[in-house]
Amino acid sequence: MQSNISYATPANLIPQDAGQKHKLDEEETPSKAQQPEPNAEPTGSDLEKRLFEQRKVLIFGEINDKVAKAVTGKLLALAGASDKPIDVYINSPGGHVESGDTIHDMIRFVDAAAPVNLIGTGWVASAGALIYVAGHKKRRFCLPNTRFLLHQPMGGVRGPATDIDIEAREIIKMKERLNQLFAKETGQTFERIVKDTDRNYWMNAKEAIEYGLVSKVIKSITEV
Template structure:
């Protein structure tokens, strides 16, 4: 089955999945990742795919195994594969039972990125002042026999209904309102996302997380 996309750029090329040649033990990249790990910070930037899901899952599990102190997850994403977003969403919920997770939105939190962001507890979902949020319905791109296309279409409808239920539960909006809003691109500023129930508050400094 072709992965279903949940982003604002359905035809964008997939992010490269090859390992970065510069990730040697003493490279600046490794040093930065080491510092972020020590500070219990996880970055989810860029398109959501299976590599991002694997990396984020590994980091969250490693951090949860190290301590039960809070983990800060920063999200800046145009979206991507729904299935990969589901993986990260569920893993955040799983790890949050061990170590509390703060979700921090920055830049844009769109589509599958919004699905991931919504995994945080309502009181722990915050964002920076200029963050924008986007909710909309999933998109498919299957080719083949008419029967396969019909199966894919029905699966996308079920997926859309499931995602709408998630956002309705996490925002406090009715299912009917979320379904109507996500029928087209539904953009929100940080203050609008607070009013919608997706964001708890806007933060301006690291001290605001404490």
């Protein structure tokens, strides 16, 4: 049996081609033009290092096990190094529920040691919203043009009819669990969440505040 339970992803990601590395000959000396300028724009690992030193974690793109592993490692390392707040920036179309659960649980796991701020930007959809509500409500922020999407999980399975039936029941249980979670974290009734997530439920930043999903819309990094 092949099984895959996830939130439906509203858009596909387009991977970027990796660039080729060039290795200098041992006796070759780079010219002045080839030498990086002291204040050159950071790229790749340099940018990651700077963000890590500033205790900032980015969750961008589809939520999967690779993203979950990377984010989990950063959260544990940052929480172990200091009790200063960690800023998590999220822009995601959604992805695998289990990977979203992993990041959601890890944010709550480290929050007692190092408070975690959640900052939504772009769109926070589906499994991305699941991660977003891991933060304490007073520390859930978003930028002015952020959009949010709530909906029910979807799954696909191939195999014997009995296995398909088992999978369907698991999705129903997962749907109820997630609806209970969003009801608790937004202050909406369970019945309201069930109704809203029966189809795609979109909110802009202002609507997300009224819904109880976001505490504050911020326009400056100094507001975090």
